[in-house]
Amino acid sequence: MRIKNHPILSFDTEETIEFSYNGKKLRGVEGDTIASALHASGIKKLSESIHLKRPRGFYCAIGNCASCNMVVDGVPNVRTCITPLKPGMVVNNQVGKGKVYEE
Amino acid sequence: MKNKEAVIIGAGPAGLKAAKQLLEAGAHVTIIDRNKKLGGQLVKQTHKFFGSEKQYASFRGIDILEILVQGLKPFEDRLEILNETSVVGLYKDKVVACVKHDNFFKIKAKSIIMATGASEKHLPFENNDLPGIYAAGAVQTLMNEYGVKPGDKVLMVGSGNIGLIVSYQLLQAGVDVVALVEAAPQISGYLVHASKIKRLGVDILMQTSIKRAIGKDQVEQVEIWELDEVWQGIPGTERVLGVDTVCISVGLAPLTELLMQIGADVEYIRELGGNVPRIDFRYETSIKGVYACGDVVGIEEASSAMVEGAMAGIHAAHDLGYTVEDESRKLKVLQEELKFLRSGPHAAKVRAGYTKLEVKT
């Protein structure tokens, strides 16, 4: 779902950054955040609500609301909408509040 | 803990203009923003701006941003930019707690300029938490900053300028805007924007709102219904639309939480979008050496955010002991510009809000 033709903007659409999502290999482009790369691959559900386990996607996309929290490289509650995508990142859906991780 | 002179929180039009004034006066400036790119809301604004020529009317937001950032270039030796850095705490002694990636650190500032902008509001309706329901500005970010479409078929909720402009930008990106619903009986943004999307075939439905979203793991359909004069849904008028995305554009709320944390006086003023700090005519909050400007002191526009930012920057520089060249004339010109920007019928709400806040601008 990447924009190919746009009257004002031009985008890099070559997906060269490989990362893993729930164990699957996916690719994003230079400049993506984790959330934008996932969305471009058709993945809208990023986490589940803590108590009722309802699906959650992003909402604000600028780091305000925590609706996009995921576990990234073992760290829970990462706001994926403002975290730049890096090669080799391990991204997983977050269940519950997330466990405190050890470095 | 590192000591800094002027710390600006938020690198939108307000923060960048404040930085320019402080740097010109000779101060050392640290700009903090959680985003990677500087510019706040301007980063995603591909449309041409209204307003006054002095505030770059008819320029696109992204081009204004370039001008603002270039303006800081001559002062690079006194400017520090902490991007991808979130301010998570603020203390009375002007200690700013920050998180950058995995690092937590604190800095101590002599003066602080709050230019954190605003966050988009949500709307209560059944299933309003499903993936596929996004703030309109979020969709703008996704499309214009990252080049990704939010979906194929969109329902836009709200006819303010953001709703209208994002509808147009969705069409530009090749996304179908199935309908725009508005609870009020009239369009709340500029009519030119509304006519533009109407001409392009968007169904604009007045006195109509979303009743519920339908879908399991994401939005598959929505139900809309008509509203009566007191904004209650009218049973029997429901219609189901096939959309995979709902954009919510029902206003913004100032990001005042950090100011509340340090105990600055804050007041709820509906016309300004919610809780706003009490500021005096020098843009200083109730805490000495802490200033606020831009959307965080009242939801307005980038044009007024720039003027306010410049004024806050001048006062902060003055209070730090720097001589601002031509200070009183500069301030007078800025006051006039702000007055002009707030003179039209669309600014009536803002004018009422500031009257309530008793700011003498």
Ligand SMILES: Cc1cc2nc3c(=O)[nH]c(=O)nc-3n(C[C@H](O)[C@H](O)[C@H](O)COP(=O)(O)OP(=O)(O)OC[C@H]3O[C@@H](n4cnc5c(N)ncnc54)[C@H](O)[C@@H]3O)c2cc1C
């Ligand atoms: C779709 C749309 C169309 C618009 N059209 C126009 C127009 O035509 N003309 C016009 O004049 N205005 C327009 N505006 C309004 C304008 O964009 C805003 O009024 C303006 O950007 C406000 O500037 P600001 O500097 O106060 O805040 P912002 O631009 O919102 O910047 C705030 C910055 O602070 C950062 N921040 C917030 N909290 C933290 C924290 N805790 N830690 C670190 N960083 C933080 C944010 O990341 C952001 O970069 C439009 C807005 C939108 C959304």
Ligand code: FES
């Ligand atoms: S979507 Fe709101 S913080 Fe990421």
